Amino acid sequence: MEKNDPRTYGKHIVQYPMDYSLCAGCTTCEIVCTLTHDGLVSPSYNRIFVDRGTRSMVHHILSCQHCSDHPCYNACPKKDKAMCIDENNIVYVNEDECVGCGLCQKACVFEPSRINMVKSADKKQRKAKKCDMCRTRPEGPACVQWCPVRCIGLSTDPLPWEVESK
């Protein structure tokens, strides 16, 4: 990508406007993300984030935008083994190979980074967690399937409040 070219994005999770459906703040999306990927629930594992409006009760969904130029993939010291790109151009993490260095997390252009890291005293447990669009799941992304108010879906447009910070 040239320096001044606008970044383009692949298909990713978007939150719809509230006059279509208001996020209930139930965190189901975070929960089903880790249940389907990891068989557990943990804020260190989810690949979609509810930016909680503790007092406003208006919540924003943050997730990987699947940047076409994939800076996270570019930063991975074990690219094509740990950080990989599949036939549909989805960038995903092969956790068996991930060494937990955190370079992909740092390379993410969004703030906060859309790549989560498992925090563990045991270095071997540290793994990057990145949205892979549930690429092997026939029903598609679990968060979209299970959101009780259908306020998230798929698009290639960026979310209005997503600001690239880096």
Added chain:
Amino acid sequence: MSEMRYGYVGKIARINLTTSTVEMISTFDYVPEYIGGRLVCNKIFWDNVKPGTGALDPENMLIYMTGATTATGIPTGGRSVFTGISPNSFPEQYVWSGMGGWLGAELKFAGFDGFIIEGKAEKHTYIYIEDGKVELLPADDLWGLMVHPTQKKLEEKHGKDVKSMVIGPAGENLMRNATVTTSNDSVAAKGGFGAVFGSKNLKAITVRGHGVVRPYDIDKLFELRMKMANPTMRPCPVVREATHGMDGNMIPVEGGWLRGQVACSHGCNQHCNRLMMDMKSAFSDERINQVEKCVGIFAYGYQEDCSWSPIQNFETERNHFLPCKMLSMENPPPDFEDPYAPELFKQVRGDIVNFWKPDFDKGSVMMDMCNQYGIDKWDVIVWFMTWLSMCKQEGLLEDMDFGMEVDVENEEFVKYFLDMITYRKGKYGPIFAEGMARAIRTLGKEKFGDSIYHGRYSQMINKPLDLPVSLETAWGHSFHWQGRGFEGSIYKAGWVAHSLELMTSTRDIMTIAHFHDDYENFLKYRDDPYHSRELVDAVIFNENKAELKDSVTTCEWQSPDIYWPDMEAQMYEAATGIPTTQEDLDFASERSRLIFRAILIRNFGRTREMEVNAVFPALTIPDTFGEVATWEEWNDLVDLYYEVKDWDKETGWPTREVYEKYGLKYIADELEALGKLPQ
């Protein structure tokens, strides 16, 4: 039992604020025998808090517990519970208080199933918990702040992703109905535990966790997500409503108002909290969002009491829906093929009471003040404000100088009054900060509690009815679906059942024990609920379910589903992997209620005489149909209830055999030594 790795995370932190020490207790000292949540709290309280301890004494323990379902993604598992001695209960007694939000889940991610707070910090303090570590930190820069600024400051200090529970000025100033507030306007309110925080110099508890919670059966979990309360799984937009309120309190709102629906707690599959957006604030020109639940609607206008239909308590298999559907307005359409449908949906209109005319902005300001000062909205809306209105109309306040003319329809007066009581200002601030039950007795109960208000009119029998100026029921709480007072329009069988549940309790039970029964059962006791074994059995069923809601955990608005009686057992088993039947949970809740009863007997002198005298007077006020309970009827029902429970009819105390049947010999022994077992 540390090999058990599903549902629970394994530790309870016992935090002593006097000695600044933290002891780690294994959750598995208590579970699975005591399930979790309130059942564990009851056991801890029995073991640790001596008779004679007062609510605001350092020795009072606040016990906070999550359940095995919390943070698993099983719907409603995000609910959690506090217990301790309540300053708001009259007299002070052991109570529970539920709470939603995200903090319970976060605590589990931080490695704790719960915590116990005891002692008193020397200085203003807050507790910071992160990933297995508990720190006591100075709260000088937080003390004095209202609820939302406190939450905000804690996020500034520790990061936006922390979850906090905090008190506002009401708790700091030991107002007896002060709340502990977490996110989403979720509060532990009715216990007045905000004042217990204040008495311990504790401003807040802030939590961050990065750990893991493992549910046992993920397929089952997903099945429960689709089945529990039948989620609509469809978009739920923000809509502009043209009017606000219900029944006789409905008013047009100029320009309309924005309504959304949000969930109260982590992982729920419903969105029953009504979000009111862009509302008037009491404190600034900035517009605010706030949540309205059942009582909040009356802050805006209270000329007429709430209407009721039998379906809210008495259901059929073809027509039943859970309360979570009501505020989100997602009730399924009635099935009129059901022969009982016309009866089930017949509306009983609320009494005309004329407490205050609808005023949208004033209602919003009242709500905001309760949220920010950290005061229980129930006490403010249902009791303080109605009392002021009725006393004013009856000319009882003429000799009292509040420093401003009493006028509950004047926004400035509402602000003035709530400020006065929160900060204990002037002559009357300290009196009302003690809560209405105590304030009325200080002022003189005969005049300020029992005087009759003449503005009540029944729309069901078309005639005026008496109502005392104080809407007090029992245990320092106000009426709630009890046939008179707030949410009073309900058939006799409903208010008799609710009053029986209230009698053996220590606070308003309706946040966790709305009575539900099958309509055909109801037909058996509709005319004479006082001599009905069916009614007593249904009361016990609802009492046990209430215990489970705070323990498994689940929620008053999704449980019980009387046509799916083992729902809670399925939830518990999916979370923990422990094979569980409804009978197992019934046994556990009966045992928990026995421990609760034993606490009341040992620590607070509970007897039959005490509880009958606490509840009965309110039942002599006519209900919407002009009916009252007689002393004989009520005592016949109490006899029958005690008989079924195998409690002594004279004292109301359970027998040794009952305690032993539930594995509580140690409690029977202790009570016997104190002379508190029936002869």
